[in-house]
Amino acid sequence: MNGPDNLIEEIFEHSDELTEKQKKIILAAIQAFAEKGYASTSTSEIAKNAGVAEGTIFRHYKTKKDLLYSIIEPMLEKFIAPFVLKDMEKVLNQKHATFEDFLRAMIENRIKFLSKNMLLLKIFIQEIPFQPELKNLFKEHIGTKVIARFTQVVEYYQAKGEILVAPPFNIIRFIASTIFGYLIFRNLLLPELDWDDKAEIEQTIQMIMHGISTQK
Amino acid sequence: MNGPDNLIEEIFEHSDELTEKQKKIILAAIQAFAEKGYASTSTSEIAKNAGVAEGTIFRHYKTKKDLLYSIIEPMLEKFIAPFVLKDMEKVLNQKHATFEDFLRAMIENRIKFLSKNMLLLKIFIQEIPFQPELKNLFKEHIGTKVIARFTQVVEYYQAKGEILVAPPFNIIRFIASTIFGYLIFRNLLLPELDWDDKAEIEQTIQMIMHGISTQK
Amino acid sequence: MNGPDNLIEEIFEHSDELTEKQKKIILAAIQAFAEKGYASTSTSEIAKNAGVAEGTIFRHYKTKKDLLYSIIEPMLEKFIAPFVLKDMEKVLNQKHATFEDFLRAMIENRIKFLSKNMLLLKIFIQEIPFQPELKNLFKEHIGTKVIARFTQVVEYYQAKGEILVAPPFNIIRFIASTIFGYLIFRNLLLPELDWDDKAEIEQTIQMIMHGISTQK
Amino acid sequence: MNGPDNLIEEIFEHSDELTEKQKKIILAAIQAFAEKGYASTSTSEIAKNAGVAEGTIFRHYKTKKDLLYSIIEPMLEKFIAPFVLKDMEKVLNQKHATFEDFLRAMIENRIKFLSKNMLLLKIFIQEIPFQPELKNLFKEHIGTKVIARFTQVVEYYQAKGEILVAPPFNIIRFIASTIFGYLIFRNLLLPELDWDDKAEIEQTIQMIMHGISTQK
DNA sequence: AATGAATGAGTCTTCATTCAT
DNA sequence: GATGAATGAAGACTCATTCAT
Numbered sequence: 001m002n003g004p005d006n007l008i009e010e011i012f013e014h015s016d017e018l019t020e021k022q023k024k025i026i027l028a029a030i031q032a033f034a035e036k037g038y039a040s041t042s043t044s045e046i047a048k049n050a051g052v053a054e055g056t057i058f059r060h061y062k063t064k065k066d067l068l069y070s071i072i073e074p075m076l077e078k079f080i081a082p083f084v085l086k087d088m089e090k091v092l093n094q095k096h097a098t099f100e101d102f103l104r105a106m107i108e109n110r111i112k113f114l115s116k117n118m119l120l121l122k123i124f125i126q127e128i129p130f131q132p133e134l135k136n137l138f139k140e141h142i143g144t145k146v147i148a149r150f151t152q153v154v155e156y157y158q159a160k161g162e163i164l165v166a167p168p169f170n171i172i173r174f175i176a177s178t179i180f181g182y183l184i185f186r187n188l189l190l191p192e193l194d195w196d197d198k199a200e201i202e203q204t205i206q207m208i209m210h211g212i213s214t215q216k
Numbered sequence: 217m218n219g220p221d222n223l224i225e226e227i228f229e230h231s232d233e234l235t236e237k238q239k240k241i242i243l244a245a246i247q248a249f250a251e252k253g254y255a256s257t258s259t260s261e262i263a264k265n266a267g268v269a270e271g272t273i274f275r276h277y278k279t280k281k282d283l284l285y286s287i288i289e290p291m292l293e294k295f296i297a298p299f300v301l302k303d304m305e306k307v308l309n310q311k312h313a314t315f316e317d318f319l320r321a322m323i324e325n326r327i328k329f330l331s332k333n334m335l336l337l338k339i340f341i342q343e344i345p346f347q348p349e350l351k352n353l354f355k356e357h358i359g360t361k362v363i364a365r366f367t368q369v370v371e372y373y374q375a376k377g378e379i380l381v382a383p384p385f386n387i388i389r390f391i392a393s394t395i396f397g398y399l400i401f402r403n404l405l406l407p408e409l410d411w412d413d414k415a416e417i418e419q420t421i422q423m424i425m426h427g428i429s430t431q432k
Numbered sequence: 433m434n435g436p437d438n439l440i441e442e443i444f445e446h447s448d449e450l451t452e453k454q455k456k457i458i459l460a461a462i463q464a465f466a467e468k469g470y471a472s473t474s475t476s477e478i479a480k481n482a483g484v485a486e487g488t489i490f491r492h493y494k495t496k497k498d499l500l501y502s503i504i505e506p507m508l509e510k511f512i513a514p515f516v517l518k519d520m521e522k523v524l525n526q527k528h529a530t531f532e533d534f535l536r537a538m539i540e541n542r543i544k545f546l547s548k549n550m551l552l553l554k555i556f557i558q559e560i561p562f563q564p565e566l567k568n569l570f571k572e573h574i575g576t577k578v579i580a581r582f583t584q585v586v587e588y589y590q591a592k593g594e595i596l597v598a599p600p601f602n603i604i605r606f607i608a609s610t611i612f613g614y615l616i617f618r619n620l621l622l623p624e625l626d627w628d629d630k631a632e633i634e635q636t637i638q639m640i641m642h643g644i645s646t647q648k
Numbered sequence: 649m650n651g652p653d654n655l656i657e658e659i660f661e662h663s664d665e666l667t668e669k670q671k672k673i674i675l676a677a678i679q680a681f682a683e684k685g686y687a688s689t690s691t692s693e694i695a696k697n698a699g700v701a702e703g704t705i706f707r708h709y710k711t712k713k714d715l716l717y718s719i720i721e722p723m724l725e726k727f728i729a730p731f732v733l734k735d736m737e738k739v740l741n742q743k744h745a746t747f748e749d750f751l752r753a754m755i756e757n758r759i760k761f762l763s764k765n766m767l768l769l770k771i772f773i774q775e776i777p778f779q780p781e782l783k784n785l786f787k788e789h790i791g792t793k794v795i796a797r798f799t800q801v802v803e804y805y806q807a808k809g810e811i812l813v814a815p816p817f818n819i820i821r822f823i824a825s826t827i828f829g830y831l832i833f834r835n836l837l838l839p840e841l842d843w844d845d846k847a848e849i850e851q852t853i854q855m856i857m858h859g860i861s862t863q864k
Numbered sequence: 865a866a867t868g869a870a871t872g873a874g875t876c877t878t879c880a881t882t883c884a885t
Numbered sequence: 886g887a888t889g890a891a892t893g894a895a896g897a898c899t900c901a902t903t904c905a906t
Contacts, residue, residue, distance in 0.1 A: 019886075037346050039255035043880060053888040058881060060886095100429070122345070129342060129404065130253050164428045166419060173401050174394060174423045181393020188345070203382060207390045211427035212380045213316070235869070259897060269871045274898060276869090451865075469778050471687035475901060485867040490902060492865095532861070554777070561774060561836065562685045596860045598851060605833050606826060606855045613825020620777070635814060639822045643859035644812045645748070667890070691876060701892045706877060708890090 006116045011074055022060050024050040029067055034119040038068055038127050068127065072134065075120040079113060080141050083149045099157040100209050107179060107201060118187045147172060178208050222332045223291055238276050240266040245283055250335040254284055254343050284343065288350065291336040292357050295329065299362045315373040316425050323395060323417060334403045363388060394424050438548045443506055454492050456482040461499055466551040470500055470559050500559065504566065507552040511545065512573050515581045531589040532641050539611060539633060550619045579604060610640050654764045658726075670708050672698040677715055682767040686716055686775050716775065720782065723768040727761065728789050731797045747805040748857050755827060755849060766835045795820060826856050 008030065012023055028050035032041040043064055047054045061067040096102035114121050128134045147169070154168040164171065182204050186195050224246065228239055244266035248257040259280055263270040277283040312318035330337050344350045363385070370384040380387065398420050402411050440462065444455055460482035464473040475496055479486045493499040528534035546553050560566045579601070586600040596603065614636050618627050656678065660671055676698035680689040691712055695702040709715040744750035762769050776782045795817070802816040812819065830852050834843050 021887080037253075037255055039253060040346065042878075044878085054880090055882080055888055055890095056886080059888095062881095064880065126342070126345060129338070130256065161430060163430060164423075166428075170416070170419055170423075171428055173397060174420070174428065177393050177397020177401075178390060181389060181397060185389055185393075200386070203386055204390070207380070207382075207387075207427065209427045209429040211423065211425045212382075212387055212390065213425040214377060214379060237870075258895075260895085270897090271871055271873095271899080272869075275871095278898095280897065453866080469685075469687060471685060472778065474899075476899085486901090487867055487869095487903080488865080491867095494902095496901065558774070558777060561770070562688065593862060595862060596855070598855075598860075602848070602851055602855075603860055605829060606852070606860065609825050609829020609833075610822060613821060613829060617821050617825075632818070635818055636822070639812070639814075639818075639859065641859045641861040643855065643857045644814075644819055644822065645857040646809060646811060669891075690874075692874085702876090703878080703893065704891055707892095710877095712876065 008117075008120075010078075019060075021050070021052045021056055025052060025057055025060065025067070026071060030071060030119050030123065033068065033071070033123045033127075038064075038123070039130075043067075065131075068123075068131070069133065072120065072124050072127070073137065075117055075124065076137055076141050079110070080146050082109065083146045099162045100205065102153065102157070103175070103208065104205055107205065111179065111183065111201065114183060115187065118183075121183075122188065175208055178204060223294055223336060224333075226294075227290055235276075237266070237268045237272055241268060241273055241276065241283070242287060246287055246335050246339065249284065249287070249339045249343075254280075254339070255346075281347075284339075284347070285349065288336065288340050288343070289353065291333055291340065292353055295326070296357050296362050298325065299365045315369075315378045316421065318369065318373070319391070319424065320421055323421065327395065327399065327417065330399060331403065334399075337399075338404060391424055394420060440549075440552075442510075451492075453482070453484045453488055457484060457489055457492065457499070458503060462503060462551050462555065465500065465503070465555045465559075470496075470555070471562075475499075497563075500555075500563070501565065504552065504556050504559070505569065507549055507556065508569055508573050511542070512578050514541065515578045531594045532637065534585065534589075535607070535640065536637055539637065543611065543615065543633065546615060547619065550615075553615075554620065607640055610636060656765075656768075667708075669698070669700045669704055673700060673705055673708065673715070674719060678719055678767050678771065681716065681719070681771045681775075686712075686771070687778075713779075716771075716779070717781065720768065720772050720775070721785065723765055723772065724785055724789050727758070728794050730757065731794045747801075747810045748853065750801065750805070751823070751856065752853055755853065759827065759831065759849065762831060763835065766831075769831075770836060823856055826852060 008027070011026075012018060018026075025046060028046045029041075032046055032049065035041075043057055044054050046067075047057055050057075057067065061070060096105060124134070128138060150172050151168045154163070154171050157163045158165050158168070182200065186197075186200070224243070227242075228234060234242075241262065244262045245257075248262055248265060251257075259273055260270050262283075263273055266273075273283065277286060312321060340350070344354060366388050367384045370379070370387050373379045374381050374384070398416065402413075402416070440459070443458075444450060450458075457478060460478045461473075464478055464481065467473075475489055476486050478499075479489055482489075489499065493502060528537060556566070560570060582604050583600045586595070586603050589595045590597050590600070614632065618629075618632070656675070660666060666674075673694065676694045677689075680694055680697060683689075691705055692702050694715075695705055698705075705715065709718060744753060772782070776786060798820050799816045802811070802819050805811045806813050806816070830848065834845075834848070
């Protein structure tokens with residue numbers, strides 16, 4: 001995985017269709033949505049912060065909701081991309097001798113992605129309970145593709161006797177909770193603390209793998 | 217732990233100061249806030265669902281925000297109550313031979329509480345990023361009291377050699393993430409599934425204690 | 433003229449029908465109306481300042497406007513009383529050798545009255561443009577009774593050759609303007625200045641009588 | 649003095665920035681404020697009378713109060729303009745042999761102005777007791793500039809022995825009261841009468857100069 | 865007589881969206 | 886493509902008034 005992991009930059013780079021103004025609108029919208037929430041952000045405010053006229057927003061996005069989706073959808077797609085790309089095949093099951101290695105690679109890769117796109121993630125998390133369409137996108141993308149693929153992996157290492165034989169979904173949920181818990185504490189709840197990311201992640205992986213008990 | 221764990225009922229029971237209408241307002245507000253979010257819920261809608269005039273809301277709550285706080289604050293207080301009560305002393309460190317026992321008691325107790333007050337928890341989680349006052353309440357109540365108490369417990373069992381020697385805060389974060397992860401999956405993301413709570417919680421505890429690796 | 437010239441006190445003294453609460457309501461209403469204007473004063477505010485329940489006001493005064501009238505009407509009546517009372521006959525035309533003496537007596541008497549009831553006067557002046565009923569009261573009381581009587585006096589001294597032969601109404605207007613001008617500057621526009629009332633009034637009378645020219 | 653003395657027309661003429669709708673809003677607001685008072689006029693009413701949507705008002709004026717100020721401020725400025733302009737120098741002290749001539753010129757000039765802008769003056773007078781900002785504007789504009797200039801003139805003619813040696817402020821107050829008294833009677837209290845303005849003003853000037861006594 | 869909860873019409877203001885330029 | 890004036894529905898909140906207690 002190389003190239004800019006920052007979605008916004010990437011989107012901007014790779015698209016000649018986006019006007020300068022449009023870019024400013026997107027940046028202003030992300031900033032505002034993350035800060036005050038979608039519902040509490042007015043389009044006029046976005047326009048002002050973007051330095052464009054109110055009407056300009058609606059030239060590019062039919063509704064305010066369209067603007068929201070146009071911001072979140074690419075993130076979702078980029079996030080799951082590795083899980084569906086042939087290219088990721090290796091990352092997922094071949095290259096790694098142990099599940100722990102796999103987990104480490106996985107986390108490093110996706111955590112970096114999410115950290116770089118924290119604002120987008122925040123918006124997404126905050127709006128998903130209220131936007132059925134987001135929920136659908138989520139179910140479709142994450143629910144089917146990511147979980148399906150992940151299940152394969154879990155089952156593969158279960159078969160190898162490396163990890164607990166439990167419903168794969170439980171294991172995925174456990175891992176996801178721990179990782180997202182880390183991300184939320186680190187970036188949303190206590191961003192002001194000094195975080196030694198490398199050590200923290202390593203310890204998180206250890207706890208995922210071996211729990212907190214000292215008994216074997 | 218006995219008595220009604222459902223906060224709303226409890227509040228209603230124990231307060232003669234609340235008018236019948238006031239109760240209806242609170243119920244309607246909780247319903248609406250949880251469903252559509254605070255910002256997207258209009259006071260007129262709350263009034264309609266509560267079967268009262270809009271003005272009635274403002275007779276009891278000076279602002280819409282006041283209504284929000286009056287709903288969330290009691291929950292926070294009730295949630296942390298056990299952690300600060302002398303009464304909880306036993307639950308926390310004496311009665312339990314092992315950390316796992318403690319954890320099991322703890323989870324059972326507080327998970328039941330949160331499950332019964334899921335709507336309130338949902339509102340709280342959703343609004344905390346946007347309401348600085350909620351954030352303060354949270355930091356004050358949870359941050360200081362709950363974490364402080366929890367840290368003692370963790371250190372106690374660490375000293376006994378039962379659990380991993382790592383920064384207590386990391387361990388707390390790990391446990392909290394796993395539990396909240398479970399709650400969120402179970403109640404918010406996939407409430408439509410059939411959940412065998414007892415088994416799920418037991419497995420969650422196992423994963424917290426021993427991780428997912430089969431290696432000792 | 434003796435006894436309390438302060439209308440409010442007088443009204444309170446002479447009426448056993450007024451409850452203690454009613455008195456508080458009137459005082460609070462006068463205060464508030466004078467300060468913020470009738471339209472910008474809410475009945476709930478009056479109730480709060482009076483220390484009574486909101487409903488209490490409407491037990492005594494059917495509407496907010498009734499409260500306003502019940503405050504202003506007595507003032508108007510008291511103000512014109514001297515002009516219609518037989519008792520005033522002497523003040524008006526007999527006792528005074530010259531118009532200037534009459535004027536002096538008149539001013540001293542009525543200016544004192546208005547100064548003591550400045551808040552009421554202020555309310556009256558402010559509301560008269562918007563309350564047709566106040567305008568009617570005014571026309572009826574002042575327009576007919578006071579001006580009629582004053583016209584007699586003016587004509588009497590004109591006949592005696594003491595004062596300018598001009599339409600009496602012009603003369604009355606001139607005098608009234610000068611006096612009210614003084615009252616308004618003194619009490620409403622620049623109340624914070626130090627006023628030597630005695631000297632000011634004497635000079636005002638001089639200017640009314642002789643103008644400001646040094647030529648005869 | 650030439651050109652339109654009617655402020656509203658003048659403002660409309662000289663500003664290309666005002667939309668047609670904006671003009672209608674101002675006219676409707678002036679009409680309504682003068683008739684029912686600022687506090688009793690609703691923005692929805694202004695909108696209806698102006699034939700615009702209510703939102704349109706707030707596009708141009710952030711608040712209802714802004715609308716009020718935007719109406720009154722230009723009047724104040726225009727009113728005092730002659731007193732601060734070099735141009736007025738002549739009117740004020742040079743061209744006039746006597747104070748009476750000066751007074752006549754002055755009155756003619758400013759009375760015409762005020763008469764033509766009576767609605768604005770009415771709004772101003774009515775709102776000044778309740779709007780501290782208006783009071784400040786008034787003190788600043790009239791208090792300092794107009795009175796200062798007027799004081800010079802009075803002292804000049806006092807030195808020439810033409811007019812009474814008394815505190816200039818008293819003389820100004822006397823003149824102002826008489827003139828405003830005339831304006832108020834003529835335009836606000838009894839507009840329905842037939843007024844021979846020329847004669848009335850002349851007589852008013854006479855009374856200002858020589859009082860009402862026939863004794864020298 | 866006094867209360868104060870309840871009302872619902874009305875207030876100022878905001879907002880997403882449209883459209884002529 | 887971009888603007889920004891215009892819209893009118895909707896928002897939070899206020900208010901004078903009523904009425905059961």
